[in-house]
Amino acid sequence: MLFNEVYSCYYNTVSKIIEVSINGKLDNKTMNAIIRDIAFAESGIDIPQALKSRRWPFLNNDLSTVIRHKPDRPLTLLEKRWLKSLLSDPRIKLFEIKQEGLEDVAPLYTEDTFVRFDVYTDGDPYDDPKYIENFRTVLSAMRNKRLLRISYTDNNGRTHNHDCAVDNIEYSLKNDKFRAIGACKHGTIIINLSTIDHCALLDADTTSCGYSMVRKKKELIAQLEDKNNALERAMICFSYLEKETIQTDDTHYIFKLKYFEEDEAEILIQVLSFGTYFKVVAPQEFIEKIKSRILKQKKLRTRF
Amino acid sequence: MAYSELIKNFNKIREYMRQFYVYGFRSRSEFDFKSARSYDNEHRRLQSWLGEYMRFRHEEDGKVVFMSIDGRNLPCNPLYKAFKTKSFTDNDITFHFFVLDLLAKEQEYSASNITSLISSEYLSYFDNSGYCDESTIRKKLKEYVRTGILKERKQGKELLYSRNESNLNPDSWSDAVSFFSEYSPLGVIGSYISDCTGKSDSPFRFKHRYIFQALDSQILYMLITAINESRDIRPKVKTKRIDLIGNNSVHPLKIYISTQNGRQYLLCYHIELNRLLFIRLDNIIDLTIADVNENRETYLKECELLKKHLWGVSAKEPDHLEKIEMTIHIEEHEEFVFNRLMKEKRCGSVIRKDPHTCVFTAEVYDAMELVPWIRTYIGRIEDFYCSNPEVTNCLNRDIEKLDELYGGVCDAV
Numbered sequence: 245m246l247f248n249e250v251y252s253c254y255y256n257t258v259s260k261i262i263e264v265s266i267n268g269k270l271d272n273k274t275m276n277a278i279i280r281d282i283a284f285a286e287s288g289i290d291i292p293q294a295l296k297s298r299r300w301p302f303l304n305n306d307l308s309t310v311i312r313h314k315p316d317r318p319l320t321l322l323e324k325r326w327l328k329s330l331l332s333d334p335r336i337k338l339f340e341i342k343q344e345g346l347e348d349v350a351p352l353y354t355e356d357t358f359v360r361f362d363v364y365t366d367g368d369p370y371d372d373p374k375y376i377e378n379f380r381t382v383l384s385a386m387r388n389k390r391l392l393r394i395s396y397t398d399n400n401g402r403t404h405n406h407d408c409a410v411d412n413i414e415y416s417l418k419n420d421k422f423r424a425i426g427a428c429k430h431g432t433i434i435i436n437l438s439t440i441d442h443c444a445l446l447d448a449d450t451t452s453c454g455y456s457m458v459r460k461k462k463e464l465i466a467q468l469e470d471k472n473n474a475l476e477r478a479m480i481c482f483s484y485l486e487k488e489t490i491q492t493d494d495t496h497y498i499f500k501l502k503y504f505e506e507d508e509a510e511i512l513i514q515v516l517s518f519g520t521y522f523k524v525v526a527p528q529e530f531i532e533k534i535k536s537r538i539l540k541q542k543k544l545r546t547r548f
Numbered sequence: 549m550a551y552s553e554l555i556k557n558f559n560k561i562r563e564y565m566r567q568f569y570v571y572g573f574r575s576r577s578e579f580d581f582k583s584a585r586s587y588d589n590e591h592r593r594l595q596s597w598l599g600e601y602m603r604f605r606h607e608e609d610g611k612v613v614f615m616s617i618d619g620r621n622l623p624c625n626p627l628y629k630a631f632k633t634k635s636f637t638d639n640d641i642t643f644h645f646f647v648l649d650l651l652a653k654e655q656e657y658s659a660s661n662i663t664s665l666i667s668s669e670y671l672s673y674f675d676n677s678g679y680c681d682e683s684t685i686r687k688k689l690k691e692y693v694r695t696g697i698l699k700e701r702k703q704g705k706e707l708l709y710s711r712n713e714s715n716l717n718p719d720s721w722s723d724a725v726s727f728f729s730e731y732s733p734l735g736v737i738g739s740y741i742s743d744c745t746g747k748s749d750s751p752f753r754f755k756h757r758y759i760f761q762a763l764d765s766q767i768l769y770m771l772i773t774a775i776n777e778s779r780d781i782r783p784k785v786k787t788k789r790i791d792l793i794g795n796n797s798v799h800p801l802k803i804y805i806s807t808q809n810g811r812q813y814l815l816c817y818h819i820e821l822n823r824l825l826f827i828r829l830d831n832i833i834d835l836t837i838a839d840v841n842e843n844r845e846t847y848l849k850e851c852e853l854l855k856k857h858l859w860g861v862s863a864k865e866p867d868h869l870e871k872i873e874m875t876i877h878i879e880e881h882e883e884f885v886f887n888r889l890m891k892e893k894r895c896g897s898v899i900r901k902d903p904h905t906c907v908f909t910a911e912v913y914d915a916m917e918l919v920p921w922i923r924t925y926i927g928r929i930e931d932f933y934c935s936n937p938e939v940t941n942c943l944n945r946d947i948e949k950l951d952e953l954y955g956g957v958c959d960a961v
Contacts, residue, residue: 246769247558249636250695251740253629254554255644262645284629285596286553299638301674302645310670313652315645317744318712321696326737327721330728339724345716353772356802358733359815361860363807364891383723386751399884414620415731416755417807425753481809484757486618488603502618517920520949535954537927542951544877547944548932 250320257283257291259316262302265309275307325352334370338379360417367420368438378440379413382424386410391446391453394424396439403441408433409450411457427455434506459504464511465526466499467492474521481514508533551589553596554635559834562763564590565630566830568602568615597629619757623750625730627762628739643688646670648697648711656701656710659686718745726750730757733803734772736765758810764829770837771814771829774800780819780838786831796820799841801851803829804861813861817847824854826861859894862914870915872896872939874908874922875931885928892921905930915939926950 249255260278264270272292279288294300303309319327329351330336331343369375385392395405410426422437468478475497479489486502499522503511512533515522524530555561564587594615595602601617617626646666650657657665663682671680689709692698699712722745729738730752742748774781780797798816804826805812812829824847857869878885886906889898896910912918915936922929923946934940 245695246734246736246766247631247634248695249634249640250644250697251632251743252554252634252636253632254636255641256632256743258641258645284553284633285599287596290553294638298674300641301671304673310673311645311649313649315648317644317648318697319714319716319741319744321694323737323741323744324696324714324716326732326734327716327725327741330724330732333728333732335727335731336724339727340720341724342717342720345714352737353733353776357772357775359802359804360807361804361858362894365893366887366891383751387723412753413751414753414755415727417731418756420807477809480758480760480811483760483810484619484755504620513924516924516926519920519923519946520953523953531954534950538947538951538954540927541929541947544928544930546947546951548929548940 246322250317253283254287254291257287258295258300258302261291261295262309262311262315265303265307266311266314268308270303270307270309272307321349322352324349329353329355337370337376340380363417364419368422375438378443379422379437381443381445382410382413382437382440385443385445386413388445389450391448391450392424392426392443393446394435394443395441396435397441398439406430406433407446407448407453409453409455413437425457427457429455432457432459459506461502462505462508462527462530464499464501464503464515464524464530466501466515467523467525468497468499468518469521470495470497471521474518478518478522481517512537551592552635553593554633555593556635558631558634558766561590561593561630562766565594565627566760566763568594593633597633598626601626617759619759620753620755623726623730623752624739624742624748625735625757625759625762627759628729628736631736631739631762631765632743639684640688643685647685647689647692647709651698651709651711654710654713656708658706658708659689662689662709718747722747723751727752730754733805734765734769736762756807756810761805761810761812764812764832767829767832767835768803768812770835771800771803774835774837777837778840778842778844780841781816781835782838783814783827783835784833785827786833797838798825798827799844799847801844801847806860815851815861817843817850823866824850824863826863855895857895857912859896859910859912859914860917862917864914866913869911869913870939871933871935872908872910872912872915872918873931873933874925874929875901876906876908876925876928877930878904878906878928916942919943 257279260282261270261275264274264278275292276288279291283291295303302311324346328346328349331346332351332355382392384390391407392410393405393407395403397403406428408424408426408428410424412425413422414425415422424435424437426433468474478499482499482501488500490498492498501511508530512530515524515534516537524534598615601615603615647662650662650665650669660682663680663685666680666685689698689700693700693709696712698709700707700709702708718741721741725738725741725747727750729735729742731754732738771781780799782795782797797819799819800814800816801824802815803812804815813826814829814832815824815826817823818825854863854866876885876889886898886900889906889908893908893910895912896908898906898908900906910918915934916939919939919942922932922943926947932940932943
């Protein structure tokens with residue numbers, strides 16, 4: 245069963261409380277901090293009450309515990325089956341996993357059960373040993389907080405070399421691509437992993453390099469007319485962005501979307517896909533880009 | 549019943565979460581659920597679970613509560629928290645920690661031993677801490693064997709229970725689990741694993757991540773179970789689709805996922821109508837798993853044939869194809885436009901006529917499905933033809949109305 249109490253936040257919280265008690269470090273303040281960290285806002289009342297009243301008889305009055313071993317649990321069959329399913333995903337090759345322990349387990353699903361019907365076809369080469377090595381090097385740089393020396397080739401065939409501090413590795417589901425996002429001496433740097441020719445860890449760590457990442461966000465404001473399910477489609481299409489929706493009358497809404505500056509071209513394409521039901525009213529530069537497209541179309545042909 | 553932040557049944561909160569997150573503009577009076585009290589309870593739960601993402605503003609009709617989540621900056625899906633809220637009894641949690649502790653260090657005990665040890669080794673420390681009932685312990689042990697946490701072994705007439713440890717190396721899986729729990733179907737299970745192993749520091753972020761997909765995880769899990777066992781299902785769907793599905797059985801075949809809007813669809817075979825059809829997972833309220841169907845392979849062969857002319861998830865008339873031909877103009881330094889067509893063409897084809905022209909063609913069941921995509925090439929469409937005149941008219945109207953909408957764009961001479 246997917247929805248089961250063994251996965252419950254309360255079980256995880258009590259587990260941590262008991263662990264800290266075994267280490268002799270539990271007091272009321274620590275207990276409350278654990279609850280705030282792992283559980284929910286109202287759990288701060290329910291959990292201590294249940295422990296102190298002995299409805300859950302794990303703690304003595306002095307907050308020592310009758311449990312003898314650090315609480316943990318074996319993985320469930322569901323969890324093992326899900327892990328087994330991952331072994332048939334081509335992206336699993338990027339990770340240096342040890343596969344022992346899943347031999348007797350059937351996968352929860354097979355890859356061919358799922359069809360990502362609109363994913364772009366020029367995704368990253370997960371079978372390419374050089375790509376895999378680069379991926380692992382970038383990941384290692386992040387994990388160990390080391391600077392990375394990267395050499396990559398851009399769309400125009402020019403080679404670039406940078407020393408950078410990688411902040412995160414971003415995956416795009418639509419593009420099926422990974423990219424490293426970080427900072428170099430020139431500011432923010434974003435590199436598609438498939439364009440990396442070579443990368444290597446440097447001895448220097450990222451904490452003292454002085455590189456900083458600044459990614460500017462812009463706000464788009466649009467008027468939406470709810471025809472042909474445009475509202476639902478827009479809400480879902482832009483649901484991955486920070487947004488706010490305000491209803492102005494029965495069929496009209498104001499949309500406010502926040503996006504990274506470097507994603508503007510992509511947002512433009514998404515806005516165009518809504519046709520006339522989605523009218524951008526700000527920022528002006530965005531409107532000019534739409535107008536430029538309309539003008540280009542008028543020069544080509546306006547009627548088919 | 550007294551309020552609790554934990555719940556028995558996930559379905560109850562599923563629709564509320566979707567409304568708050570996806571629609572986020574309705575006031576209390578506009579939610580058409582059971583009662584105002586239901587709204588208040590579910591709102592209170594969501595505030596407790598996801599308070600840091602809840603926002604509100606005041607409008608004429610009342611306070612509007614909505615979720616505002618920048619999915620891109622989060623290492624893990626915050627909606628997974630809702631799956632960690634299953635309610636339980638005091639006996640459930642007591643059993644969990646006592647039994648796993650007793651069976652640590654490869655210990656093995658029978659149910660009756662476990663019952664007496666819980667009393668003597670744990671409950672004896674406390675006054676009035678309840679009575680340990682052997683039949684309840686047996687039921688829970690069986691349940692934990694089914695979930696895979698424990699295993700049982702017969703010794704003579706007795707069953708002995710022990711922890712079902714594996715030699716899986718959780719550290720080696722840590723980064724993979726961080727990634728796949730956000731990318732893979734039923735990623736919430738990866739989140740469970742991360743909680744269990746104590747690993748939470750993910751190096752990954754995700755663009756185009758549709759976190760609301762998590763809300764359909766229960767339904768997806770049941771569908772996968774039915775698919776694995778080649779069983780029919782009887783889905784209970786929302787009103788707008790009920791006239792198509794009714795109380796009939798369908799055979800689930802594949803799950804279609806859009807990476808561009810996050811929607812998930814079940815491709816299934818409708819037994820009575822004798823045809824393939826798509827149902828959105830968020831329209832499935834619940835489902836019953838039914839009998840094994842021996843015709844699965846036949847249905848899958850039909851799926852393969854369907855794929856050849858399927859643009860998205862519409863096969864309204866599988867015996868009738870509509871043709872589209874779109875000529876795209878490419879200016880100097882715009883090779884990316886050709887690259888875009890090549891990677892986005894799906895079941896269509898692209899021919900390069902000359903350095904400034906390429907032609908996209910496709911034969912599909914429902915050409916209207918391509919309209920949103922075609923619109924994204926406005927500014928570059930040199931010529932367009934579709935055997936369905938409605939599509940061509942739609943494009944013409946769009947170009948004309950866009951021009952009006954943005955104030956009649958003129959040549960700047």
